[in-house]
Structure formats: structure tokens, C-alpha cells
Amino acid sequence: MGSTCVRIAIDAMGGDLAPKEIVTGALRAREELGVEILLVGDPEQIESVLPPKTNMALLEIVPSEGAVGMEEEPLTAVRRKPKSSINVAMDLVKQKRADAVFSAGHSGAAMASALLRLGRLPGIDRPAIGAVFPTMIASKQVLILDVGANVDCRPKFLEQFAVMGSVYSQYVLGVNEPKVGLLNIGEEDSKGNDAAVRTNQMLRDNNRVIFAGNAEGRDVLSGDFDVIVCDGFVGNVLLKFAEAVGEIILQIIREELPQGLQGQLGCAILKPNLKRLKQRMDHAEHGGALLLGVDGICIIGHGSSQAPSVFNAIRMAKEAVDNQVLQRIQSQDQSLQRESS
Amino acid sequence: MGSTCVRIAIDAMGGDLAPKEIVTGALRAREELGVEILLVGDPEQIESVLPPKTNMALLEIVPSEGAVGMEEEPLTAVRRKPKSSINVAMDLVKQKRADAVFSAGHSGAAMASALLRLGRLPGIDRPAIGAVFPTMIASKQVLILDVGANVDCRPKFLEQFAVMGSVYSQYVLGVNEPKVGLLNIGEEDSKGNDAAVRTNQMLRDNNRVIFAGNAEGRDVLSGDFDVIVCDGFVGNVLLKFAEAVGEIILQIIREELPQGLQGQLGCAILKPNLKRLKQRMDHAEHGGALLLGVDGICIIGHGSSQAPSVFNAIRMAKEAVDNQVLQRIQSQDQSLQRESS
Numbered sequence: 001m002g003s004t005c006v007r008i009a010i011d012a013m014g015g016d017l018a019p020k021e022i023v024t025g026a027l028r029a030r031e032e033l034g035v036e037i038l039l040v041g042d043p044e045q046i047e048s049v050l051p052p053k054t055n056m057a058l059l060e061i062v063p064s065e066g067a068v069g070m071e072e073e074p075l076t077a078v079r080r081k082p083k084s085s086i087n088v089a090m091d092l093v094k095q096k097r098a099d100a101v102f103s104a105g106h107s108g109a110a111m112a113s114a115l116l117r118l119g120r121l122p123g124i125d126r127p128a129i130g131a132v133f134p135t136m137i138a139s140k141q142v143l144i145l146d147v148g149a150n151v152d153c154r155p156k157f158l159e160q161f162a163v164m165g166s167v168y169s170q171y172v173l174g175v176n177e178p179k180v181g182l183l184n185i186g187e188e189d190s191k192g193n194d195a196a197v198r199t200n201q202m203l204r205d206n207n208r209v210i211f212a213g214n215a216e217g218r219d220v221l222s223g224d225f226d227v228i229v230c231d232g233f234v235g236n237v238l239l240k241f242a243e244a245v246g247e248i249i250l251q252i253i254r255e256e257l258p259q260g261l262q263g264q265l266g267c268a269i270l271k272p273n274l275k276r277l278k279q280r281m282d283h284a285e286h287g288g289a290l291l292l293g294v295d296g297i298c299i300i301g302h303g304s305s306q307a308p309s310v311f312n313a314i315r316m317a318k319e320a321v322d323n324q325v326l327q328r329i330q331s332q333d334q335s336l337q338r339e340s341s
Numbered sequence: 342m343g344s345t346c347v348r349i350a351i352d353a354m355g356g357d358l359a360p361k362e363i364v365t366g367a368l369r370a371r372e373e374l375g376v377e378i379l380l381v382g383d384p385e386q387i388e389s390v391l392p393p394k395t396n397m398a399l400l401e402i403v404p405s406e407g408a409v410g411m412e413e414e415p416l417t418a419v420r421r422k423p424k425s426s427i428n429v430a431m432d433l434v435k436q437k438r439a440d441a442v443f444s445a446g447h448s449g450a451a452m453a454s455a456l457l458r459l460g461r462l463p464g465i466d467r468p469a470i471g472a473v474f475p476t477m478i479a480s481k482q483v484l485i486l487d488v489g490a491n492v493d494c495r496p497k498f499l500e501q502f503a504v505m506g507s508v509y510s511q512y513v514l515g516v517n518e519p520k521v522g523l524l525n526i527g528e529e530d531s532k533g534n535d536a537a538v539r540t541n542q543m544l545r546d547n548n549r550v551i552f553a554g555n556a557e558g559r560d561v562l563s564g565d566f567d568v569i570v571c572d573g574f575v576g577n578v579l580l581k582f583a584e585a586v587g588e589i590i591l592q593i594i595r596e597e598l599p600q601g602l603q604g605q606l607g608c609a610i611l612k613p614n615l616k617r618l619k620q621r622m623d624h625a626e627h628g629g630a631l632l633l634g635v636d637g638i639c640i641i642g643h644g645s646s647q648a649p650s651v652f653n654a655i656r657m658a659k660e661a662v663d664n665q666v667l668q669r670i671q672s673q674d675q676s677l678q679r680e681s682s
Contacts, residue, residue, distance in 0.1 A: 136589055148526060151534040185489060185577040193492040193574060217581030221589060233534060234575045236526040240558030241579060242586070248477045248562050249590050255479070256618040263614045270598060270607035277597040 005036050005058070006321045008314050009098035012041035013067040013085040014105020015305050020049045022104060025310025027051075030058050032311075035318050038098055040064050040089040064088040067105060070303070074108030078116060086110055090117035093296040100317035102288065104301030104310065111149055111291060111300070118296040121330055126150050127293030128161045129232070129300065130168065131239050137223035143169050144183075144220070146232040147239040147289060153231035155199040158182070162209045163332050164292040165227035171323040172316070175226045181215030183230035183238075189214070199229075208332055250278060288313035290320065292329070297321055346377050346399065347662045349655050350439035353382035354408040354426040355446020356646050361390045363445060366651025368392075371399050373652075376659050379439050381405050381430040405429040408446060411644070415449030419457060427451055431458035434637040441658035443629065445642030445651065452490055452632060452641070459637040462671055467491050468634030469502045470573070470641065471509060472580050475621055478564035484510050485524075485561070487573040488580040488630060494572035496540040499523070503550045504673050505633040506568035512664040513657070516567045522556030524571035524579075530555070540570075549673055591619060629654035631661065633670070638662055 010026045012019040019041055026037045027050075036058040039046050043061050065083040068074065078087060086105055090113045092098040103110045111127070120127060130145035145161045146153065153161075162180045169178035182200055184192040189200050191214060203211040215228050220238065230238075257274075258267045267274065288309070291298040297320045299313045320326075351367045353360040360382055367378045368391075377399040380387050384402050406424040409415065419428060427446055431454045433439035444451045452468070461468060469487035476483050486502045487494065494502075503521045510519035523541055525533040530541050532555060544552040556569050561579065571579070598615075599608045608615065629650070632639040638661045640654045661667075 136592075151526065151537075183578060185492065185574055196492075196574075217578040217583075218585035220582055221585060230578075233526055233537075234578055237524060237558040237571075237575055237579060238582060241561055241582065242558075244559035244562060245583070245586050251477060252621055253594075253618060256621065257611060257614050259614055259617075262610050266607045266611035266614065269603050269610065273598050273600055273604045273607065276600075277594060 005034055006100070006318045007036040007038060007098045008317050009038045009040055009062070009089040009092040009101045010310075010314075011067075011085045011089045011101070011103035011105055011110075012039045012046050013064070014103040014110075015301060016303050017306060018104065019045050021306045022310050023049045025305075025307035026314065027054070027059075028307060028311045029314035029318075033315060033318055034058075035314060036060075038062050038089075038092055040085045040092070041067075062088060062092065068109040070106055072106065072109070074106060074112040077106075078109050078112040086113045087117065090114055090296070090298075093298075094118055099321045100297035100299065102299045102301060102310070102313050102317055104288075104303060104305035104313075107148070107289075107300045107303075110298065114291055114294040114296065114298050118294045118298075121293055121295050121326065123330070124160055124164070124293040126153070126157045126160070127291055128157075128164065129235075129289045130165060130292050131235075131289045132173070133221060133242065135221045135223035140223040140226075141173060142220065142223070142225055143173065143227045144235055144238070145227070145229060145292065146235050148232045148236035149291070150232040152233075153195070155195055155202050158199045158229045158231070159202045159206060160293070161229040162203055162206065162211070162227065164329050165229060166209050167328045167332060168290065168292060168320070168325055169226045171325060171328055172319045173226070177210050178226035179212040179224070180209045180227045180229065181212055181219065181225035183220070183228050183234060184214035184216065187214050187216065253277075288316060290316065292325075295326070297326065346375055347441070347659045348377040348379060348439045349658050350379045350381055350403070350430040350433040350442045351651075351655075352408075352426045352430045352442070352444035352446055352451075353380040353387050354405065355444040355451075356642060357445075357644050358647060359445065360386050362647045363651050364390045366646075366648035367655060368395070368400075369648060369652045370655035370659075374656055374659055375399075376655060377401075379403050379430075379433055381433070382408075382426045403429060403433065409450035411447050413447065413450070415447060415453040418447075419450050419453040427454045428458065431455055431637070431639075434639075435459055440662040441638035441640065443640045443642060443651070443654050443658055445629075445644060445646035445654075448489070448630075448641045448644075451639065455632055455635040455637065455639050459635045459639075462634055462636050462667065464671070465501055465505070465634040467494070467498045467501070468632055469498075469505065470576075470630045471506060471633050472576075472630045473514070474562060474583065476562045476564035479621065481564040481567070482514055483561065483564070483566055483569060484514065485569045485571065485576055485579070486633065487571065487576050489573045489577035490632070491573040493574075494536070496536055496543050499540045499570045499572070500543045500547060501634070502570040503544055503547065503552070503568065505670050506570060507550050508669045508673060509631065509633060509661070509666055510567045512666055512669055513660045514567070518551050519567035520553040520565070521550045521568045521570065522553050522560065522566035524561070524569050524575060525555035525557065528555050528557060594618075629657060631657065633666075636667065638667065
């Protein structure tokens with residue numbers, strides 16, 4: 001790599017709060033993480049949100065033209081707008097001018113652009129989107145993949161997700177021996193549809209993953225598993241459900257607890273404890289989902305990403321680069337390919 | 342029907358806390374709901390948990406031999422143990438000696454027994470398990486089906502679930518014009534896999550359901566939908582995940598709120614409000630899941646059902662009988678069949 005520090009290409013135009021929140025989070029990452037930031041977008045708009053007299057060290061503005069709208073069909077839009085911010089950001093990775101890319105824009109477009117510009121890693125049939133969830137055990141997280149890239153998954157794809165997830169869990173999340181679960185409707189190996197049963201067997205036979213068996217819906221947040229693989233349909237439903245459920249329960253608490261005079265008094269007294277409760281339940285700022293399996297580090301942020309999420313996403317990207325996630329996935333997959341040939 | 346009040350056959354041997362909690366809940370239902378209770382199981386065990394001098398009006402003990410264990414393969418076990426409690430309870434419905442059945446035992450066995458003993462309703466290819474979830478809106482619930490009976494679903498099955506769910510929502514849950522959603526990974530009609538796209542179209546074309554479009558994971562508990570259809574794989578994952586999340590959050594509340602002297606005081610004052618909060622979040626309040634599409638009213642309870650859940654499940658069963666759910670599903674399906682022929 002040409003420079004001494006990690007370089008992150010940022011799609012400054014992607015997201016509901018772009019460019020302001022994106023740029024703010026990116027600048028903080030430059031300060032605190034020492035990464036080089038390449039802000040991709042409309043220079044005028046980006047400059048308008050930069051604080052006055054911003055130091056331009058480790059900061060570059062890379063012009064792009066237009067962005068993919070949330071309502072656009074991703075593949076078509078990515079093809080029709082070669083100079084859109086997401087494409088230019090991906091190109092920076094392709095040209096080795098950046099080590100990773102972050103976008104909080106249209107996630108389908110980010111995926112399409114990554115596939116078209118970077119391509120898949122050898123040995124990977126389908127890239128997957130991985131999301132990190134908090135668990136019941138405060139110190140443990142669980143990586144769930146796929147949460148939306150592939151609506152239909154063959155057992156082979158799920159096996160590849162398990163290998164990629166294990167690498168990420170081990171080298172980025174720091175889990176020593178990541179336990180992999182297969183999301184299913186029962187613990188027994190025979191449970192689920194045909195694909196689930198076959199996947200279970202393939203994971204049992206795969207000596208590159210530590211397969212801990214089927215994970216039911218109730219096990220997802222238990223902390224018993226470090227990586228859970230599933231198809232992108234159920235994963236996406238689960239991710240969006242989980243995001244909503246925390247907010248809903250906080251709202252129910254807000255509605256029910258202060259009812260009546262006694263309720264108001266009780267809540268006033270409990271104010272500090274309620275605040276702590278909210279902090280624990282607010283879905284932790286994980287920053288973004290990872291697109292695993294393309295030939296580049298890509299972090300996809302939530303459309304509503306604010307500066308702290310952007311910062312956390314860039315930290316994720318840096319950790320993935322620092323820990324050579326791509327190289328490790330490739331070496332796992334090369335041994336996989338050798339085996340199957 | 343032979344008797345003037347609703348008669349419920351209770352699998353007194355099914356469930357982790359059987360027969361004690363099952364019988365206690367059933368007796369309360371007899372008192373408060375005026376239903377006739379047929380307790381199916383080992384008479385000695387049942388009698389040992391009946392309070393002394395129990396009035397035997399509207400109460401009958403129907404002997405059975407053995408029960409299906411949680412570890413048994415359901416279909417085999419149900420066939421090999423014709424006199425097990427679940428089978429005898431189903432037979433009571435088949436023989437019109439009972440109007441509905443409740444079991445908190447092996448849910449697969451209950452389903453297998455219902456299929457073998459009662460059969461499917463005409464026009465229904467696959468029965469579905471429906472579960473009622475609370476929503477963000479205190480006065481609204483959402484019925485989700487299938488939550489586990491069918492791991493693979495053809496669009497036609499999902500369409501039938503939508504019709505059955507609408508009937509249940511309207512006539513038992515009292516929703517005037519139940520809005521049906523199709524669980525999917527995006528709002529647009531074109532989202533999801535092939536089956537999802539085709540189901541979307543079928544539901545749009547079906548004038549027996551009010552189709553409100555695709556429901557994403559985040560919409561499940563929003564209160565925007567009264568019925569959500571999905572295949573039993575994703576539904577089961579969602580149900581178990583939701584149950585676990587509720588418990589996890591109640592646990593966090595229990596840990597955080599009473600901390601410190603102020604916390605204890607505040608919680609004492611808030612006791613009634615906390616109780617209401619728990620009720621809104623607790624799945625026990627919903628009693629059980631319904632097996633829709635078999636020729637009989639079947640309510641399947643959680644394995645860990647305690648007396649209040651049993652009571653609520655029996656109330657669900659009574660409401661389904663009172664509101665002629667089976668007859669209404671059949672009349673819908675007959676018109677469906679006429680159309681397709």
C-alpha cells in the first residue's frame with residue numbers, strides 16, 4: 001500500500017443526513033483513528049459542511065457527479081451513473097487509492113457497485129451482508145450474515161458465509177474460537193427444510209469453522225453463538241425487526257410508566273435509573289454492516305446514519321483493513337477450493 | 342352442539358408444568374368463562390392436583406395412556422401412541438364431545454395429531470400456526486402466521502393463510518377490516534424472492550383479503566398490519582426471537598430499575614404501572630398459538646405454560662368457538678374453490 005495509514009473512501013453524498021453527518025463523522029475518525037479520509041461527492045456541498053479552516057492533512061475531496069436515489073433500481077442506476085459518488089468511491093478501492101469504502105446511501109446500490117467494480121473474492125459465489133448484534137452477555141457480540149444480500153441461498157453459499165464470518169469474528173471482533181450457528185427452527189440436526197439439513201451437514205464436515213449446531217430464534221441474542229448464518233431473507237427480517245423492537249419497547253415504557261399521579265412521581269424518582277435502562281437498550285452503535293466476499297472492504301451504513309455511526313463504521317473498516325480480513329478470507333477459500341477440486 | 346356451553350378438551354399431561362398448572366388454569370376458565378372442561382390424562386395424576394372437594398360440575402376427567410415426549414419424532418409418536426393424551430383430546434373434538442382442544446405439550450405432536458385425527462378443512466392445503474403479537478399501539482394486536490407448521494410455503498399456501506388469518510382477525514380479535522401484510526425484505530411489490538413476488542400478486546388479486554402490501558421486519562409490531570403472512574421458517578425464527586427479546590428486556594428492566602434506594606422507592610410507587618408494562622410485553626397473556634386450517638379449534642400452548650397462560654388459551658379457544666371461526670373459514674374457502682374451478 002502506498003501510504004502509511006489506512007485510507008477510507010467515504011461516499012459523502014449517501015444517506016438521509018448527507019453530507020453533513022457523514023463528513024462530521026469522517027473528520028472525527030481522521031482525528032481519533034488517524035485514518036486518511038477521501039470524501040467523495042460534490043465538492044461544493046462537501047466544502048459547505050467542512051468547519052472553517054479545516055486542516056486538509058489526511059483529507060482529500062474527490063469529485064463525483066450525482067448519487068443513486070433511494071427509489072432507484074440499484075443495478076440500473078449504478079450502471080447508468082458511472083460517476084456517482086458510490087461508484088467513484090468503489091473505484092478508489094479498485095485503483096488501490098483507498099483501502100476501504102463506506103456508504104450510508106442506497107445499500108442495494110453499494111452492493112451492486114461493489115460487485116461490478118471490485119468483483120467477488122475467488123472462491124466466493126455470493127457476497128453477504130453481515131451485521132453485528134449485541135447479546136445478553138454485555139461483553140459478547142454476534143455476527144449475523146446474510147442480512148439482505150441474497151434472498152435465496154444454496155447450502156454452499158451459507159457454508160461460505162460461515163467461513164467468512166468466522167474470519168471476521170476471529171480477526172476483527174477478537175473472538176478466539178468463534179462458534180458458528182445455523183439459524184433454524186429447531187436444535188436437532190434434522191430440523192428445517194432440505195437446504196437447512198444439508199447446510200447443517202456441510203458445516204459439520206467443514207473443519208474451517210467451529211460449528212456449534214442450529215441456532216433458534218431465541219438463541220440469536222443469547223451469546224452462545226459468535227456467528228450465525230442464514231439466508232438474506234430471514235436475516236433481513238430479523239435485523240429490521242430487532243432494530244424496531246428496541247424502539248417500540250422504549251415507547252411502551254414511556255407510555256405506561258408515567259401514567260397517573262403515582263406514575264409521574266415514580267418516574268421522577270427513577271429518572272437516573274430509567275436513563276441507564278435506555279442506554280442499555282438503545283441498539284448499540286455498530287455503525288454499519290459489512291459486505292463480505294467482494295474484493296475490497298465495504299461498510300454499508302444505515303440510511304439514517306449520524307456522525308457517531310459514521311465514526312464507528314470507519315473504525316470497523318479500519319479494523320478490517322488492519323487485520324487483513326480479505327487476505328484471510330482468500331487463504332481460507334483457496335484451501336476450500338483445493339479441497340473441492 | 343350437544344351442550345349449552347363451550348366444551349374444551351384439555352391435554353392435562355402436556356407441558357413442562359403439567360398437570361398442576363394446566364389443571365389450575367382450566368379450573369379458573371371453568372369458573373370465570375363458564376366453559377365445560379374435559380381434562381384428558383392420567384386420572385390419578387389429575388386428581389392429585391385437583392383442590393380438595395372440587396365441584397365436578399362442568400368438569401370431566403377423560404383417561405388417557407401416556408403422553409408424547411418432547412424428544413420424540415411427532416408423527417411416529419402420535420401414530421404409535423393412539424391413547425396418548427393429545428390423541429384422546431383430539432378424538433373428543435372429532436367425536437363432537439368437545440368444541441376445541443388445548444395442549445401445551447409437544448407442538449409438533451399436537452399438529453400431527455390434529456392432522457391425523459381431525460383432518461384439514463376443505464380448500465386448505467396446509468394448516469398454519471398463528472401467533473398473536475402485541476403491537477406498539479396498545480389496543481392493537483397482530484396475528485402472524487405461519488410460525489412453524491410449514492418450513493416451505495408455496496404462494497397458494499400463503500394466500501390461504503391470509504384468508505384464514507383475516508377471518509380470525511375479524512371474528513375473534515374483532516378487527517373490522519383486517520389489513521394483511523406479506524412479510525418481505527422491502528416495501529415494493531417487486532421485492533423478495535420469486536415466491537414472495539408471486540404471493541404479492543396473488544394477494545393483490547384476492548378480493549377476500551384487504552392486502553396492505555409487503556411488511557418489513559420493522560413493520561411487524563408497528564400496528565399498521567392486523568395479519569402478517571410468512572412461511573413457517575421465518576415466522577418461527579421471528580416468534581422465538583421476539584419471545585426471547587421480551588424476556589431479555591424485562592430482565593434488563595428488573596436489573597436496572599430497582600438499583601439504589603431511590604430505585605427501590607420508585608419501583609414500589611410504580612408497581613401497578615410496571616405490572617401493566619409487563620402484561621403488555623408478556624407472551625403469557627396471549628396464551629397460545631392457533632392451529633388454523635384443521636377441522637377443529639386447536640390451541641397450542643407454550644411448553645412452559647403456567648395457569649394464567651392456560652386460562653388465556655382457553656379463552657382464545659372459547660372465542661374461536663363462539664365466533665364460528667371454522668365455519669367462516671370454510672365458507673370463505675368454498676367461495677375460493679368456486680372461483681378457481
